[in-house]
Amino acid sequence: DIVMTQSPLSLPVTPGEAASISCRSSQSLLQSNGYNYLDWYLQKPGQSPQLLIFLASNRASGVPDRFSGSGSGTDFTLKITRVEAEDVGVYYCMQGLQSPLTFGGGTKVEIK
Amino acid sequence: QVQLQESGPGLVKPSQTLSLTCTVSGGSISSGTYYWTWFRQPAGKGLEWIGRIYTRGSTNYNPSLKSRVTISLDTSNNQFSLNLSSVTAADTAVYYCARRRINGDSYYFDYWGQGTLVTVSS
16 A cells, blocks of 8 residues: 655644645655646545645645645645635545555644 | 435444445436545544445455445445445444546546444444
């Protein structure tokens, strides 16, 4: 199985400030077609996960442009340029390259 | 607007079979190219992929659960189902169904159910 490792575990942020979450995979997620099969999901308190980013850097429909994804191979980053109160929750990276699909352990973003 | 809704018993006895159904509305389960997928999440923990069934019926399961899992499609009722046999307390979790969209080289989970808590206890 591909192991996904996220950091930090917890991320207190001040509204309006930037935030960054790192995700590392135990194998390259870059397929021969040039795409990295890495998604980012946000699970708000009491809700199911929602898609933020797919293929490492593509924002899902309706996701604000303050969210961006980058990286390739085994190292990926999710950035939030100006955190808002509604962004609190647990952020997960997920590899979609091979079965079983696997997730990082999650990063809990909370407002200071 | 596509919606997914999980249903099934909230309490299952040890050694019995957990059975859940995901009802899809707003679109046909048998049209298009999708992976209909089950996940679970123990309280306070991360997400685990259980397995999936393709629109055309082929399945893939997590090797950690493979011997106990069956996922099936019911196109007449626009549903797909999860059966997990020989359950123990370790199978207590919130179970989610989701749709993985296949769009050329793009794959992503665009719709999720709200989740249903299943507790394994005598």
